[in-house]
Amino acid sequence: MTVRELREKYLRFFESKGHQIYPSGSLVPYDVTGRLDESLLFNGAGMVQFKPFFRGVAQPPQKRLTNAQKCVRTGDIEDVGDLSHLTFFEMLGNFSFGDYFKEEAIAFSWEFLTSPEWLGLDKNRLSFTVFHEDDLAFECWSKHLREAGVDPTIRVFRLGEETNYWPAGAFTAGPPGPCGPNSEMFYWVAETPPPTSPYTTEDWLKDDDAKNWLEIWNDVFIQFEWQGQLRNLDRPSDGYEKTGMPNLPFNSVDTGMGLERTAAVLGGHKSVYDTDAFTPIIKKIEEIASNAYTYGADATQDHATRIISDHIRTACFCIADGVLPGNSGRGYVLRRLIRRAVLKGQRVLGFSEPFFHRVYEGVLESMGGHYKELVERQAVIVETLRNEEALFRRTIASGSEMLQDELERLQAKGSKVLLGELAFKLYDTYGFPLEVTRELCAEAGIEVDEAGYETALKEAQDRSRGGQDRDSVYGGVGGTIVINLFAEIEEPEQRQGPTPTKFVGYDTTQTQTKVAAAMALRDLPGNEDAQDDTTLMVALVETPFYAESGGQVSDYGTLAGSGFEGRVTGVIKQEGVYVHEVEPIQMPVTEPQKLFNLVVEAEVDHARRARVVRNHTATHLLHAALRQVLGKHVTQAGSYVGPDRLRFDFTHGAAMTEEQKTEVEKIVNEKALENLPVVIYNDLPIDDAKAMGAMALFGEKYGNTVRMVQVGPEPPNQPSFSRELCGGIHVRTTGEIGLFKIVSESSAASGVRRIEALTGEGAYEWVLEQSHLLKEAADKLKSTPKDLVHAIEKQIEAQRDLKQKLEKARTQGAAQSQAQVIAIGDVELAIDNIGEGEQAEATLAADRLVDNKPNRVALTAVIIGERALFVCKVGKDALAKGAHAGNLLREVAKVAEGGGGGKPDFATAGGKNIAKVPEALAAAEAVLRGMIG
Structure with a gap:
């Protein structure tokens, strides 16, 4: 079966x-x-x-x-x-x-x-x-x-x-x-x-x-x-x-x-x-590795293959459901699984080239027939896996170098234990599982402080699980706010349990309603320390206040009734109940639960909401424009839609070019100027919405019927600029958005880019500020905004000329400097302490001191800011006598609390303590004597 x-x-x-x-x-x-x-x-x-x-x-x-x-x-x-x-x-x-x-x-x-x-x-x-x-x-x-x-x-x-x-x-x-x-x-x-x-x-x-x-x-x-x-x-x-x-x-x-x-x-x-759940996946791994799953003949190889087979399934389904690699929470777990699988592929199966994204094909064959999200999210899954493996291959090379340096340092000190904190850093930052660190340390005769590793791991797990968004503030999970809130109703016959709130905020910003339940925030489990807090948690029979979800922040506003007035400063939704955070201005009773059944006027801050909805609809336009410019692999990976700005995270493996940003911004502004209608389809069967091309957003949960937001004219069976499944509130036409301006584009995570943008008066104020800054900069250069670029180019050219003159003067100074020369047998050690300067000066001085002197070892030092730099160059005759630039500098730099090394004939090293530079240079004579005997 x-x-x-x-x-x-x-x-x-x-x-x-x-x-x-x-x-x-x-x-x-x-x-x-x-x-x-x-x-x-x-x-x-x-x-x-x-x-x-x-x-x-x-x-x-x-x-x-x-x-x-x-x-x-x-x-x-x-x-x-x-x-x-x-x-x-x-x-x-x-x-x-x-x-x-x-x-x-x-x-x-x-x-x-x-x-x-x-x-x-x-x-x-x-x-x-x-x-x-x-x-x-x-x-x-x-x-x-x-x-x-x-x-x-x-x-x-x-x-x-x-x-x-x-x-x-x-x-x-x-x-x-x-x-x-x-x-x-x-x-x-x-x-x-x-x-x-x-x-x-x-x-x-x-x-x-x-x-x-x-x-x-x-x-x-x-x-x-x-x-x-x-x-x-x-x-x-x-x-x-x-x-x-x-x-x-x-x-x-x-x-x-x-x-x-x-x-x-x-x-x-x-x-x-x-089982056949894994057969296509293992076959794909065999195809890439060019060796077969041995069914027990090679236990190590089979074990690695099984790990990759499991982790690729988890990674593909996580990404399909909106989880992306990161440094905390779900993203941290996903990153750990991907890196663990890649490391097994590298170390055990010998994959020298990126491979993990190719194994996706086996997952698709095995499970794509039942789980359509694997098909629908194919581009995002493959791109994310490819980017994450590429990032890991770069970091693991850095981690290997770091571990090797630490092992050499421990061996030089005669120490036999690698600190657990460092072992965890190798795991957390560079992706080294503990067993790999343990294996590499064992080869060098070093043990790992595993107790210290476990302590660091536990602290990281607490960080990744701690503070998981709003509900942790209320000390509760799984609806505890709602359960506690409705348990406060005094009359048993009226205490019928949580009743879902009727949301009327799509159609109005004001309504008359009743208090369904109320309690003080400080009375919720986990908030006993907030005894001075007067904040109330209030549920209404119906509400015009939007509860924070889908990236859109909650509404603010007021509640007012007989003898009662309060400011609404946030709204959350649990089990279908909208719970309003209320700062009371006037209270007719001392006990919040006595507000039960009070008739109140609920009114949303209309101006604030208008700014929020402009940004929300602009986010939909931005999403569509990004897909048009960058490609259909672009998918929303997170968002913030507030009154002050919008932030949009999306899947894409590289920074956007200036040309791409300009094109995206142009498209969004064109659609705003076209004043397109924003059409809402309620209770639309989800299969119909998908057939119409509606975007089902990353990580969101949808029922059998959905709410679709369309930017563009009806009918729904005709092409529109944007269609997304969305429960948020939007403008009626795109002209209400006003000016749209991208203010930044950056990396949010591996394979995820982030755009921050402004709309309406926020965008206008930003442009006005930039105009003032441009005028101020032009004034300082005695120019005009129109000619500012030319004025800056002239300043850069003048600075370049001055720098060249300075370098020429320094080079002449280096030629005239006097180095200390010490004879050690047939080898000369020439030492030059230059003082403040640049690395080029130290290198030039070392070259000059060895030029035409094959029996000489040159050692120079220069101070650059708060650090020292040492340069060593060895002539070919001195090299034959046993001199080694890298080993010499390693010991010299230690005196100045630094480190480094290099090749036998040339090396550089750094020092943290510039006061010890003379002492470090003086130590070179004894080190060189030990080398050449």
């Missing part, structure tokens, strides 16, 4: 049991409401996008769902390359939201695993684990086994929360969110017959450690909401502090079957890498 057949069979089975097939969520952990789960770096389970359904704060399309979910988990990355561990995998899942529970879920699992109509697995080769307190799950499995004639006492085992509570250890340690006991299913994969009685829990654990049992499925019984907060917002690795564990509104089921592992079992394979 192929992987594709297994995926389709699973979905078809649960569809026959009344489940609706639901699409996979993004690897970026957005939930079904479009909210980013800040507690996670990646989507690592099928249930992540369904958290609002489990909590009862959003309604599922029906109570039974099933899907195949893309997942990334990197916690055991060092194990990847064995027979079963993967960083990217597919999780098949079936879900119940307040419908069936343990008995029916277990019955479904048993039927799918064992029925000849479905998988038909050998019942005697299956085993099951349950949470040690879960008697019902234990009895359900026992019942099915007894009916099949299998002794349940040797196939069902009770274990603790680290293995049988989801998330692992959540019963005591969190993290916050829905949780509950789980039951795991295993298949006996050892070549020996499955165990018989007697067989205890301890026996099972030993066999599990020996990898005789392979986990293939997990049923989680969601019952509770684990409530808690990070002990330290800046150090997430310190874990969570538990604040409560109430029951959820209803019991639910969340299951996960590993697609690749189950396919390996069904195919009789020892490894997931032997």
Whole structure:
């Protein structure tokens, strides 16, 4: 059975049991409401996008769902390359939201695993684990086994929360969110017959450690909401502090079957890498490497091939879902995976040329049929992989040189330990995995301080996970603001839980509405230190205020009611609820929750919004213009749309030329002058939008119906300048944008460029400022703005003439300088301390001192700013006597707290302590005597 057949069979089975097939969520952990789960770096389970359904704060399309979910988990990355561990995998899942529970879920699992109509697995080769307190799950499995004639006492085992509570250890340690006991299913994969009685829990654990049992499925019984907060917002690795564990509104089921592992079992394979999920990828690697996957004959080569095969899948899917290589968070993980794979290709498989982007073709063949984003994002994926490998190959060369220098320094000192901090720098900056550093150090007889490395790694992990955007400010993840906010409603009969806010801001900037819930910011978990803060968190029944999303900042404005007035300074959206940050100006009550049901006038700051929407529509025009000028590989990789400016990040592998920037700017201004209509299509089927050419933006989550923003006239089946899926607010016609001006273009990350631009009065004020600066510069050169370039050229030419005269004077001075000459046997050491000057002077002096003196060693020094520069040149006779310029300078520079070296006949070195230059030059005599004996 192929992987594709297994995926389709699973979905078809649960569809026959009344489940609706639901699409996979993004690897970026957005939930079904479009909210980013800040507690996670990646989507690592099928249930992540369904958290609002489990909590009862959003309604599922029906109570039974099933899907195949893309997942990334990197916690055991060092194990990847064995027979079963993967960083990217597919999780098949079936879900119940307040419908069936343990008995029916277990019955479904048993039927799918064992029925000849479905998988038909050998019942005697299956085993099951349950949470040690879960008697019902234990009895359900026992019942099915007894009916099949299998002794349940040797196939069902009770274990603790680290293995049988989801998330692992959540019963005591969190993290916050829905949780509950789980039951795991295993298949006996050892070549020996499955165990018989007697067989205890301890026996099972030993066999599990020996990898005789392979986990293939997990049923989680969601019952509770684990409530808690990070002990330290800046150090997430310190874990969570538990604040409560109430029951959820209803019991639910969340299951996960590993697609690749189950396919390996069904195919009789020892490894997931032997399944057809990996066959095209491994064949592509073989084609590039010109050697075959050996299936065990060469363990090192096969291990490297498996790592590359896994990491290329993860990298391709991450990039397709909008993750790009970077130095923190998801980007940091992606960069680490790419570099780890490239390093294996270089060191083990012998890839001397860039190769990683070519392996994408194997991923496309294997998975492009089911996951269309691999096809749609092909140009971005390939370009990103190519650029990242090129960058890494440059940095790893620098890292190798740095490590070699450090090893030589340690050996010279007689030290046997490389600092862990440096080992981590090699990993973090240059991409050296610890095992590579360890290997290179071992060759030099040096050990690595691995404890120090782990400390530095932990600190970096805290940095990459810490401060993950707004929600961390409120100490919560997974909707805790909303849950706490609505829990504050005093009357129990009115406390019906979070109700989605009706957003009316597309049509108006002002409305009359009611307060749905309110509380003080300081009362939210994690904000106990903000006792002096008077900020309120207010939910309204309906709101005209846009909540920050899609790069567009939130609206500002005011709320006013009977005896109440407040400034709205921000809006966030959780679980469909718009939560307004309000600074109270006038409060009729001392307790914010008493504002419940208060009628208020909600009014957006119209002038501020006008500036924001000009920048937002201009961003769409900019995106289209970039694709027109640079190519269709350009895709949005991030944006900021505020009242002050717009920032647009896009995928492109090189800096834009001035001509390209001018052309893009011209196109955007032309479209603004054409005063094109901006047409909004609401509730458009996503397939229709894509067929019309609408851009689905990098990393965004979309439902079955979408909102499309079109710049250009109707009808929608005719070409338009721009079509994007977008939930933001826009101008009515492009003429409202006014002037558009690019003010900077720079690198944002590897393979990502960034443009900052201004519109309207912001662009006009910038142009006015530049005009004033131009006039001021012209005045200082006694010129006019029109003739300023010519005036500057004259100044440059005059400066060039002065520099040439200065160099001539210095050269003449060098010819007249007196060097100290010391006879050492048949060799002369000539030393010249020049003082302040340039490197050229030191080199010229050394050349002069050796000219026509083959038995001479010349050593010169010059002070350049706060550093010293040493130059050494050795004549051919002195060279034959054993003199070595590089080795001589290495020792001389150490005296001046510097370093360097070079060839036997010529070398340069630097020194940090210019006060020690005379002492360093004096040390040369003893060093040279040691060389020539």
